[in-house]
Amino acid sequence: MRANYGIVSIFIDSVGNLFIIPNSPSKKYEGSLSEVEKVFKLAAPYSNEELEQKVNVALDLFGVIKPDDESKESVIEKVMGLKGYSKATKNLKFISIYWDFVKGYTVEPFQKEKRGYTILEDKIIDVDRDYKPGQLAESILQAVGYANL
Secondary structure (H helix, E strand, O other): OOOOOOEEEEEEOOOOEEEEEEEEEEOOOOOOEEHHHHHHHHEEOHHHHHHHHHHHHHHHHHOOOOOOOOOOOHHHHHHHHOOOOOHHOOOEEEEEEEOOOOOEEEEEEEEOOEEEEEEHHHHHEEEEEEEEHHHHHHHHHHHHHHHHH
């Protein structure tokens, strides 16, 4: 059963492949959220149904898998096979998806900065928790379009 809230990180490469990474509370860092070592890769092209299914499976893992608080490398560094977050994310767009039991989904696109990403607050997309098939996927793809390097 899904928690009352959750978050996934999604990195997007130049050809549209998605790296969907669940987050969970960190015990070491007093509950702050960290990405976990379970990555769902969705190779382009993919259907709206596949995208929604993977995102929802990842959200269902919130709090289930514990983050590796001792690792010196981020999850995306391991996925990309590159040392250093800046190198690993150099050519990757980023969005996040929040789940809230009351509000539903919040899809947030980010802009790449020299050191990390900054949220594009004027481009946030809200999706009802009881969305119609395809609606969440369309919002995710719209946010990917807003996200930039």
